[in-house]
Structure formats: structure tokens, C-alpha cells
Amino acid sequence: MPPTLASLVHHSALKLTVRAGEERLATPVRWAHASELADPVPYMEGGELLLITALKLDAEDPEAMRRYVRRLGQAGVAGLGFAVGVHYATIPEALVDAAAEEGLPLLEVPRRTPFLAISKAVSAAISAEQYQAVTAGFAAQRDLTKQALSGGPAGLLAALAGQVDGWAALYDATGAVVASAPEWAARRAARLTPEVERLHARTPPASLVVGGEADRVELHTLGASRRPRAALAVGTGAPLGTAERYAVHSAIALLTLTTERSRSLHEAEQRVGAAVLRMLLAGEPEHARTAAGSLYGDLLDAPYRLIIAEAASATAARAHADGRTAPHGGATSPNAAPHAVPSPADAPRPVTGSAPSRRRCGRGAPAGPLAELAEHVEAAAARAGEALLVVPDGERLVLLTADGGAAARACVGYAAALDQARTTGQAPAGRTDEPVMGLSAPAGPIAAATAYRQAEQALSVARRRGRALVEHEEVATGSVVQLLSDDAVRAFADGLLRALREHDATGRGDLVASLRAWLSRHGQWDAAAAELGVHRHTLRYRMRRVEEILGRSLDDPDVRMELWLALKATSGTE
Helix, strand or coil, X not given: CCCEHHHHHCCCCCCCEEEECHHHCCCECCEEEECCCCCCHHHCCCCEEEEECCCCCCCCCHHHHHHHHHHHHHCCCCEEEEECCCCCCCCCHHHHHHHHHHCCCEEEECCCCCHHHHHHHHHHHHHHHHHHHHHHHHHHHHHHHHHHHHHHHHHHHHHHHHHHCCEEEEECCCCCEEEEECCCHHHHHHCCHHHHHHHHCCCCCCEEEEECCCCEEEXXXXXXXXXXXXXXXXXXXXXXXXXXXXXXXXXXXXXXXXXXXXXXXXXXXXXXXXHHHHHHHCCCXXXXXXXXXXXXXXXXXXXXXXXXXXXXXXXXXXXXXXXXXCHHHCCCCCCCCCCCCCCHHHCCCEECCCCCCCCCCCCCCCCCHHHHHHHHHHHHHHHHCCCEEEEEECXXXXXXXXXXXXXXXHHHHHHHHHHHHHHHCCCCCCCCCCEEEEECCCECHHHHHHHHHHHHHHHHHHHXXXXXXXXXXXHCCCCHHHHHHCHHHHHHHHHXXXXXXXXXXXXXXXXXXXXXXXXXXXCCHHHHHHHHCCCHHHHHHHHHHHHHHHCCCCCCHHHHHHHHHHHHHCHHHC
């Protein structure tokens, strides 16, 4: 407790006497200051015990004293100490009455008590209070460290809640509550998710205070990287004192250590994760299990899904390098070579559910929207206690997740939110590089390579359809015509049909429409001629002209197929 007017009055060496404002003696004193100025307020901060001898005051003028005392009260002065026996034998009644009227504590300082003694007493009390706070802070730090080692984050939160006489909660990178103390605090903490998301948008370390005096909550980011790994909320019924502040800072440091693992351990886990994935894709599940040990739990034994995510800009860049353009942010040819499996240096680290989130780093660590996707899926896996293999691969992200698990559902939900935002025009401004994902069918340990190919095929379809995610089960559904939206296909179709369109533009016949009708009627002359409203001999002549102009025979089924697909690919441009 800081010194108060009451503690100074009870100080046996000071011999102070209360002359007014007895009801406000519990007011804390921040400092003791002597001033003989007629108006010392410009030099006060509030909370001081002002010591005077009334050298320059007309202390016997009631109106002057009322103005003087009122101004001191408005400035937040804690109390007024008047030295008797210097300029006045006793405190003038005008000053006593003004202090009583204003409710400002007025203390009589005897002649034998120097102002310096009062200042020393206040300073000593403040120092003692600060020392006590520091001692309590160190004790709290020891207790919090012990709880963190024995009970993990949950034990640390329980100890912190007791230290601040309030509640505490831990959020993951997505703003979801992962632990709280006491248990009822989870509901209160969940209502602060929007504020936590706003805090995560700031550059760490960052903090935020919400609520009022009776329900005050401090929010702090956790983590040493540019993106917060978690957040801590501390709720109290009053502003934190010095000892409580030490406890909160200690908790922040300890929780940061639990969410940020050492770089050497992290890089070792990266190499293990990449090696496990390579072994699975090479058809060596037994070697993969041996290398993983217990790192991924039963993930490698149960049915799992493989997800490949890629930023739209990466798809476009790859298409450009191949001499092609890609619609919807980047479609590539289905015949393109599959992406390389990450090297050990670019490997992932596991998420085992033992912490709210895990830090990713290394040369292959994703950035931007891919990093946000990884954090979202990792947080879901951690909350559910699921194992998750995450392999950053440059501008790609490969995830291995349990079939039907929380991580897979989180990935699908993330993609659905992206599609909805795109459809409704609510996508964030400047965010044009959202991830595109392909999700394989459920697979077992010996079918990892098949699952990888399925995920790549689904990713290719997702690009063409302009969707955030496509599951492999959807690849065979719908019409193959949707796959013809690739610019390279349209360029091929335009080139194939250009000579026919140039012929039609001269007014010498409608070869393109005739070809379409003939192909759609499976080469039936009478049906196609009736559709066109011409004689079948006219149609036969036109088809011979098509063969002459193209230099290809319509008797060849491959030629008929290519022409039909070319007509379908360009049907929207005519």
C-alpha cells in the first residue's frame, strides 16, 4: 500500500494534527512538496501533500482562501500541510473553514517538525511499498514458473488469476480461447475475440485495455516473431498494482517461452517432418513410422487426407514461366510436372496439440495468406489435440491431416469463407493472393503418393473453377467443358477454327454453324440439315469445304473430337 494521509498522521515522529477533511485521510500520497507560490497548481501533478507556511498568502481572507483551496482540490492535491509558528501562530480560521467546505484534508505541522522530515517519511513509505511490490513480484515469478513447469499453461493461468485477484485466459493465433482460469472466465474471454483479432493485426509486442474500472481487461500478444502466436487476457476489478504488474509480465515471458520453441529443436522437427513425408510418398510407410516415432501420434496409421495449398500469384508465375496464362489467379496444365517434395531444410514441424499454436520458421516457411491458413488449421488441430503434419514448400503448403478431423474441417471452412467473401464482394481490400487448395480422398499409409496426385489434380481444378478448394471427389463430377476455360485451350481452339471463321466472314457460307450442327447430330445428314434449314446436299458440300480448308478428314474420330471441343471452348466468345 502507498502512504496515505492517515499513515502520516499516525507517524509518531511527525506529530501532525488533522484540522479539516478527516473523512478523506485514506487518500494516497504520491509525494510531499513545499511551495509558497500563490498558485502552485501549474507545477503539481495530483496526489501531492502540499506543504506551506502562507508566506505569500492572505490566509485570513475567507474569499481568497476559498479560491485557493478550491483550485487545489480541482488539481487533485491529496492534502494541505500548514506549518504553524512561522508566519502564523495557528492556522487561520479562514483557511480551516475553506478546507472543511471543500473537503480537502488540512494538517497542522508543528514548529519543531521540518518539511524535510515529512518529505523523508513519504519517500521512505513509497520506497518500502515499491520494495514490497518487487519482492512480491519475484515471489509471484517463482510461483508462476513452478506452475508452468508442473501444470503447463493451464496451471500458470490459475496461478496468475490468484496473483491478480481476477481471471486470465489464453488465446491461440486465430483468437479462440484455449485455456482459462477460473473456468467461468472462458465465457467472458470468448466475448473479447474481436478485440484479440484487432490486437493480432498490430506489430508485436502489443497490448490493449478494454472495459471499465470495475471490469478491466488487459490483452497482450505472445511470441517473438512478426506475427503473434497467441494472446493473454487478464481481467481485474481495478487497475493493476506494481506487484500485479510484475506477475503479468512474468506470465507473458513464461507463456512466450511455451509457445516459442528453441530454433535448434524446431529445425530438427522440420527435418523429421520432411523426411516422413518423403518416405510416405516413396511408398515406405514403415520407415516413415520409425522416423516419426511418437511425434505424430496415430496420424500415419489412420486414414488421412493430403492437402496442397498454393498462393494465386505462385500459380500465375508458374503458368507464365511455362508460356501460358492462367485464369482465376493461375490455372496450369493438367500435364504439368508435380511439385517437388520439400527438402529437409524446408521441412515442417509437427503440431501435437500440446500447445495453443506452434511457430514455423525456416527457408520454406510460408508467408502472407498461406501463413494465415497454416495458423488457422494448426490452431484447430491444437484445440482438438490432433496431430498434423505441415510441410512449407516455398510458395506451397502441404498438409497431412486426419480424415474427418478438426484440422480438415478447419481447412474446408477457411476455403468456404474465402469463396463467400469473393462472391459477396466482401474480400479485404488488397488481398488478391488468397490460397487455392486441393484436397485428396481419404488414403492409408501405403497410398500417400496417390493422395498427393489427387490433391494436385483437385488443386488444378480449383484454379480453373475459380474456387478456394476442390476435393478430389468433385474432380470427376460436373461437365468436362468446365475444364476448357484455360487460356491455352481457347488459344488452340481459336487457331483450329480461324480459317473457317475467315471463310464465313466473306459471306461464302456458314461453315462453323454447319460443322457444329453436323457434329451435334452425330454426323446424321438429314437431322443436321433440318436443323440448319438447308438441303442435305448443301450440308455435304459444306463439310467437304471444311475438310479442304482444314486439310483434315472428318472421318477421323480424333479430328471430330478436337473440332467439337474447340467449338465448345469458344462457344462463349461467338
